[in-house]
Amino acid sequence: MFNLIFYILSAVIISSAFITAFSGRIINSVTSFIVLMASVFGLFVLLNSELFALMGLLVLSVLLILVLIFSNTKYVQDLIVNDHSDYPKGMQFASIMVLSVLGGVSASLSSSTRWHVTWVNYSVNSFFLLFTDYLPMVLMIVFVFSVLLTSLRYILRKDMQAG
Amino acid sequence: MDAGINHFVFISAVVFVLGVYTAVTHKKLIRVLLGIVLMLMAPIINFAALSGIKTFNPEGQIIIFTISGICLVLLITGSLLALNYFKNSDSAEIEGEFDA
Numbered sequence: 001m002f003n004l005i006f007y008i009l010s011a012v013i014i015s016s017a018f019i020t021a022f023s024g025r026i027i028n029s030v031t032s033f034i035v036l037m038a039s040v041f042g043l044f045v046l047l048n049s050e051l052f053a054l055m056g057l058l059v060l061s062v063l064l065i066l067v068l069i070f071s072n073t074k075y076v077q078d079l080i081v082n083d084h085s086d087y088p089k090g091m092q093f094a095s096i097m098v099l100s101v102l103g104g105v106s107a108s109l110s111s112s113t114r115w116h117v118t119w120v121n122y123s124v125n126s127f128f129l130l131f132t133d134y135l136p137m138v139l140m141i142v143f144v145f146s147v148l149l150t151s152l153r154y155i156l157r158k159d160m161q162a163g
Numbered sequence: 164m165d166a167g168i169n170h171f172v173f174i175s176a177v178v179f180v181l182g183v184y185t186a187v188t189h190k191k192l193i194r195v196l197l198g199i200v201l202m203l204m205a206p207i208i209n210f211a212a213l214s215g216i217k218t219f220n221p222e223g224q225i226i227i228f229t230i231s232g233i234c235l236v237l238l239i240t241g242s243l244l245a246l247n248y249f250k251n252s253d254s255a256e257i258e259g260e261f262d263a
Contacts, residue, residue, distance in 0.1 A: 006170065009171065010174050013169075013174055014177055015179050017177060017181040017182075017201065018181065019183050019200065020176065020181070020185060020197055021181040021198075021201075026191060026193055026194065029193075029194060029197060030197070033197050033200075033201075036201075036204075037204075040204060040207075040208060042175075042212050043171075043208065043211070047211045047212055047214070047215035047216060047228065048170075049211050049214070049215050050222060051224075052211070052224070052227050052228065052231060055231065056231065059231075070211075088248070111176045115183035152196065
């Protein structure tokens with residue numbers, strides 16, 4: 001299991017580093033750089049450094065929000081301002097829920113030591129604690145993240161339309 | 164084949180070399196900044212591997228914490244400088260800026 005996860009993460013790291021270095025468009029470089037950072041933090045979890053992995057994830061999410069807010073590229077503005085009415089509303093809601101679930105799981109990992117125990121003992125029983133003992137906190141964090149992301153998207157759209 | 168310390172060092176070397184290439188060969192400020200951060204990421208991967216591959220070593224974790232803080236400060240400062248440079252010069256390229 002350790003080797004499989006390591007080889008997958010290393011493939012993602014190397015391929016995203018190549019895309020960052022050799023891509024023609026800056027937005028592709030920045031996107032692949034974000035993927036590279038996320039996979040490096042996944043590697044930290046394998047190396048018994050969960051705290052730094054979660055710190056890095058928090059920093060990465062803050063940087064992502066800063067990039068979205070302060071970006072002057074037409075591509076990002078088009079993503080934020082346009083309603084994309086051809087996309088079904090359920091898909092937009094699902095994407096926000098997926099992001100908030102990821103945020104909720106990462107926040108619950110920060111309050112749990114079971115992740116480290118899992119990788120040391122190579123057991124999958126500890127994963128189910130996320131859905132039993134820590135489920136109320138995970139649900140609350142998922143709800144808060146979804147409200148934050150939706151409100152941020154609403155504020156950015158209003159600001160872009162006004163400006 | 165079991166993943167050992169050599170595998171992590173190899174990944175770190177690839178990331179470092181690509182960071183050097185990105186920082187040296189590109190003209191855009193954002194790409195240069197990405198290259199510098201890639202160069203800073205490589206030793207972090209090495210320290211994490213050396214400190215945590217078999218047993219937990221707290222000294223390596225402290226060094227990772229320090230380098231991560233430096234990388235974050237550099238990223239934020241570089242982004243603000245790039246934004247300021249872009250506002251003043253209407254250009255995000257640094258070619259010819261330091262010509263004698």
